[in-house]
Amino acid sequence: MSIHEPNLNVVRLDRTAANDVAALLGRGMADNPVHAAVYRGDERHRARCHARITRTLLATSAALDIEGVEQAGELIGVAAAAAPGRCQPGASARMRLLATASALGAPTLSRLLEWNGIWARHDPTEPHVHLGPVSVDRHLRGRGIGSLLLLRHVGRLDAVGAVGYLETDRPEAVDFYSRFGYAIVGEEDVLGVPTWFMRRPAA
Template sequence: MGITVRPAQLSDIAELARVLSIAFSDDPLMSWLIRDDVTRARRVAALFTAQARHHFIPLGGAEVACNDANSVVGAALWAPPGHWHVSDSAMLAQLPGLAFAFRRRLLVAARLADRMAAAHPREPHWYLAVIGTLPGVRGQGYGKALLNSRLDRCEAEGVPAYLESSKPDNVPYYERFGYEVTGTLDAAKGGPPLWPMWRTPRGRETRW
């Protein structure tokens, strides 16, 4: 089985968004924000479409993992150092997708994003906003390949990395790659918590 990780192109957006919407179908935070089980997948796909098209792909931070058939089975959205905060112009471009995704809870989502931004580290770093694979390929190394693709660059450049895990079960997985929990973030104000995780570059020997 061959695993290919490559930069995402605009032509990949539909498939990237579909894969991530499936990967996040049981995500506690997405389920809390988008409470309709019937429409959630389509609305989450619209969210990731807007984010990929107007923020992560233009910044060179979107990657996809493909199988032997060259089908996209995983994706990661990273923001490079100094660009984790979405610009006003990019946010305006994303607004139709965000409105479709969150509907009446758009203001709730905006407040959550503001709380996450307030707690976000200011030191330059690579920010892993989203990573996911199709359920059928989990455990086959696609997530690992996606993570190592960007973390190898972090090591080469001596740059830290940061993420917020929305699932406590995923925390030990990220710890294998050198991330450490820095606390618990109640960004949803009574909703599902987040676990901020910071990774200091330590050299190639930490690669898993």
């Protein structure tokens, strides 16, 4: 791993950081192919929409373990993971997410439900730690920040002998996650966009 950014600080994040985390995930993932298919519009619109969804997700998902990378006090990278059995939201969380999604309009809601339904059907039945969302500020991609987060994540997986699992819609991310021991176990189109499902065996 090569880190090209100086003065990085890795921190554990809680709900008090939800707005900053959601904003980073919105702008960092606005160019993801599935987000373009679901939210439509320009990148600024997609960033706003996804930030609203993730803000609600963070507010209703107490089980998410969130780690961030800060530089000069600014959040520039984030990785969230759900413990075994906790990756799907409960009934109350689903209702709040549905309300947030509905506010984005019926067409967007329909596309969000299709996306979520496809990905949920691929969730492994075996106990696993579900990684995601993961994002780095786009102007800092390729500088080792994502690798720093992933090294810490897989280190925790290995420490407890847990299976890892994730989804991605970015072809270049498949190669990235493969370097940390993940392998493709499934593939399916979401709204015409190829997405990959990846598993990392327990150490």
